Amino acid sequence: MGFPLRSILKANDLRGGVPEQWDAPQARALGVAFAEICDAEAAVVGHDMRVSGPSLADAFIDGLTSQGIDAIDLGMCSTDAAYFASGTRELPGAMITASHNPAGDNGMKVMGARARPIGRDTGLAQMVDRAEQLLSDDAAPSPAVPGRPGKRESWAVFPDYAAYLRSLVDLSGIAPVRIAIDAGNGMGGLVAEAVFGDAAGLAPLPIEIIPLYFEPDGTFPNHPPNPLDPANTRDVARAVKETGADLGLAFDGDADRCFVIDEKGQVTSPSAIAAIVASGLIARESEVRTPVIIHNLIVSKIVPEMIKAAGATPIRSQVGHAFIKEIMAQQGAVFGAEHSAHYYFRDFFFADTGILAAMHLLAQRDKAGRTVSELTDFYQPYTASGELNSRVADTAKAIDRIRQTFAEDEAAGIVKLDTLDGLTIDHWDSPPRWWANVRASNTEPLLRLNVEAADADIMVKVRDGIAQVLKSGEQGE
Numbered sequence: 001m002g003f004p005l006r007s008i009l010k011a012n013d014l015r016g017g018v019p020e021q022w023d024a025p026q027a028r029a030l031g032v033a034f035a036e037i038c039d040a041e042a043a044v045v046g047h048d049m050r051v052s053g054p055s056l057a058d059a060f061i062d063g064l065t066s067q068g069i070d071a072i073d074l075g076m077c078s079t080d081a082a083y084f085a086s087g088t089r090e091l092p093g094a095m096i097t098a099s100h101n102p103a104g105d106n107g108m109k110v111m112g113a114r115a116r117p118i119g120r121d122t123g124l125a126q127m128v129d130r131a132e133q134l135l136s137d138d139a140a141p142s143p144a145v146p147g148r149p150g151k152r153e154s155w156a157v158f159p160d161y162a163a164y165l166r167s168l169v170d171l172s173g174i175a176p177v178r179i180a181i182d183a184g185n186g187m188g189g190l191v192a193e194a195v196f197g198d199a200a201g202l203a204p205l206p207i208e209i210i211p212l213y214f215e216p217d218g219t220f221p222n223h224p225p226n227p228l229d230p231a232n233t234r235d236v237a238r239a240v241k242e243t244g245a246d247l248g249l250a251f252d253g254d255a256d257r258c259f260v261i262d263e264k265g266q267v268t269s270p271s272a273i274a275a276i277v278a279s280g281l282i283a284r285e286s287e288v289r290t291p292v293i294i295h296n297l298i299v300s301k302i303v304p305e306m307i308k309a310a311g312a313t314p315i316r317s318q319v320g321h322a323f324i325k326e327i328m329a330q331q332g333a334v335f336g337a338e339h340s341a342h343y344y345f346r347d348f349f350f351a352d353t354g355i356l357a358a359m360h361l362l363a364q365r366d367k368a369g370r371t372v373s374e375l376t377d378f379y380q381p382y383t384a385s386g387e388l389n390s391r392v393a394d395t396a397k398a399i400d401r402i403r404q405t406f407a408e409d410e411a412a413g414i415v416k417l418d419t420l421d422g423l424t425i426d427h428w429d430s431p432p433r434w435w436a437n438v439r440a441s442n443t444e445p446l447l448r449l450n451v452e453a454a455d456a457d458i459m460v461k462v463r464d465g466i467a468q469v470l471k472s473g474e475q476g477e
Contacts, residue, residue: 004021004132005029005030005128005131005132005135006128006129006132007021008021008022008107009120009124009125009128010120010442011119011120011320011442012117012119012120012321012322012323012442013107013108013110013124014030014108014110015099015105015106015107016105016107017105018052018104018105018106019052020104022106023052023056024055024056024058024059025059026131026135027056027060027063027096028059028060028062028063028066029131029132029134029135030108030128030131031059031061031062031063031064031066032063032067032130033063033131034060034063034064034092034094034110035064035068035069036067036130037127037130038069038092039092040091040092040113041069041070042069042071042072042089042091042150043070043071043072043092043093043094044071044072044085044086044091044092044093044094044155045057045061045064045071045072045074045095045096046073046074046075046076046077046079046095046157047074047075047077047096047097048077048078048079048095048186049076049185049186049187049216049217049218049253050096050097050098050103050105050253051218051219052106052218053076053097054076056096056106056108057073057096060094060096060108061073061152064150065149065151065152066149066150067150068148068149068150069150070150070151070152070153071150072089072093072153073153073154073155074154074155074157075154075156076216077095077157077187078187078190078254078256079099079109079187079254079255079256079352080161080191080255080348080351080353080355081158081191082094082095082111082157083095083111083115083348083349083351083352084115084160084161084348085155085157086111086112086113086114086115087114087115087348087349087351088160088164090114091113092110092112092113092118093110093115094108094110094111095109095111096108097109097253097254099225099252099254099256099257100224100225100226100227100228100252100253100257101253102224103218103219103220109321110123110124110127114349115325115350115351116325116329117321117326118322119322119323120322122322122326158194158199158200159194159201159202161194161195161200162194162195162200162202163200165348165355165356166195166202168345168347168348169356169359169360169362169363171205171206171207171359171363172203172205174205174362174363174366175366176206176207177206177207177246177247177362177365177366178208178243178244178245178246179196179207179208179245179246179247179249180210180236180239180240180243180247180248180249181209181212181214181236182212182213182227182232182233182235182236182248182249183211183212183214183251183255184213184223184224184225184226184250184251184252184253185213185214185215185219185220185221185225186216186220186225186251186253186254186255187251187253187254188214188249188251188258188354189211189213189214189215189216190216191255191355192209192211192214192249192251193209193214195355195359196209197209210243212235212239213235222235223235225253226252226253227251227252227257227259227341228252228259228341228387232250233248233259233267236250237261237265237267240263241264241265246263246371246372247260247261247262247365248260248265249358252341255354255355256342256353256354257340257341257342257352258354258355258357258358259341260273260358260361260372260376262371262372262373262376263371263372263373268372268373268376268380269339269376269379270299270337270338270339270340270341271302271303271339271384272300272302272375272376272379273343273361274295274299274303274343275303275306275379276361276364276375276376276379277335277337277357277360277361277364278293278303278307278310278335278337279306279310279364280363280364280367281334281360282307282310282311282334283310285312286311286312290311290312291313291333291334291335292313292315292331292332292333293307293312293314293315293335293336294314294315294317294324294327294331294333294335294336294337294344295307295314295315295316295317295337296316296317296319296320296323296324296338296339296421297316297317297318297424297437298387298437298450299337299338300379300380300382300452301428301452302380302381302382303337315331315333316420317336318420318421319338319340319439319442321338321342321352324336324338324344325344325350325351325352328344328350329350334346334347336350336352339450340387341354341357342354343356361375381454382453383452383453383454383455383456383459384451384452384459385449385451385452386450387448387449388449388463389441389446389447389448389449390446390449390470391446391447392447392470392474393474395440395447396440398438398447398470399422399438399439399440399447401469401470402423402425402469403417403423405466406425414427415427416429421437421439422437422438422439422440423437423438423439424436424437425437432453432454432455432458433453433454433458434451434452434453434454434455434458434459434462435451435452435453436449436450436452436462436466437449437450438466438470447470449463449466449467449470451463451466
């Protein structure tokens with residue numbers, strides 16, 4: 001008896017409880033379905049440190065090889081290492097991970113050759129539907145190459161991955177720096193030791209690592225692997241202050257996101273990091289062309305403002321890696337950023353990698369001769385609410401209530417409304433300057449609210465007003 005795979009289908013990937021929503025039989029069916037749509041003779045497959053990861057990866061690989069597709073097994077790795085493998089081998093692939101979700105969850109990010117994103121609307125839903133059909137028919141399809149099962153080979157990817165990242169940003173000549181790093185028992189410890197340290201056999205860098213929770217453990221015994229929650233960055237902030245480190249880094253579970261803590265122990269806005277990284281890349285790229293930078297619609301207004309001021313072109317995107325990667329590839333953008341601390345690079349196959357963003361930050365910090373707080377303060381002129389999550393009975397109805405609240409102001413030209421992703425209300429062109437976005441999460445059953453204003457009092461007023469509309473609407477239904 002199978003599980004309804006549609007229940008774990010999200011906009012950009014698959015995520016759900018194991019074994020409540022999916023398990024090895026479903027993973028095998030997904031492997032067969034992926035073999036049918038990937039149009040390749042081989043694929044790369046990795047998994048993170050979650051307890052269910054090895055069994056799900058094995059089952060997915062079994063499905064692949066049953067169809068004559070060779071599997072390059074990356075074993076336990078970070079998501080960006082899987083992107084690297086797909087990019088350099090020019091092969092499609094899958095990464096078994098639920099990123100920052102709770103320990104009982106697992107999921108899958110699927111990619112085409114050269115780490116091209118495959119989301120719900122670009123093949124993932126088709127793959128899920130085919131897997132459901134296979135499970136309901138309970139009949140194995142014929143191999144894609146009759147009589148020849150695919151081969152399985154292993155690739156310890158971290159040495160090649162680390163060497164490639166170091167080729168993009170040379171940190172060998174920077175002044176010595178001490179970094180407290182919280183891996184949250186996820187993949188960040190292996191990543192940091194490979195790229196910043198000598199675990200991958202590379203020459204040492206002038207970087208001293210102060211490690212927190214580097215041992216991969218999918219039960220997350222210390223705290224959840226979600227640095228977006230302030231409770232999960234307290235330990236690294238404390239370590240920065242107690243050890244006098246120059247900065248801190250906090251990774252999510254699969255290590256494709258990286259949050260920065262300044263030398264004062266304060267968590268830095270991911271939008272500020274985006275602006276710093278973008279400024280360096282724009283300066284380099286402007287020597288040959290006008291750079292294009294992609295940003296999602298909930299980054300701080302400082303990001304597009306800085307991009308324009310630097311002579312580059314900003315382009316706004318929906319939230320989610322599949323959306324932003326697709327636009328980056330279409331536009332040839334040098335960099336892309338999301339306020340969730342996903343950072344995307346043209347030189348990394350248009351894929352996201354937290355450690356590369358950290359490397360660019362270290363290079364910019366050294367070049368400027370400033371502390372992290374001195375660098376980031378310049379790029380944090382506005383007041384943001386942070387992402388506020390709420391559970392509502394019907395996200396579409398809740399968003400429509402907000403739209404109706406501002407309908408008269410829109411008709412009068414006081415605000416601008418757009419529906420690129422959820423609903424954005426923009427009052428930035430005239431005082432008091434503010435904007436707000438309310439949208440359904442791509443990965444969880446939540447409604448997300450973000451507000452930013454040039455004035456703290458206005459931010460609070462707008463935030464609380466929209467929150468009250470949401471609350472009163474739920475009570476009235």
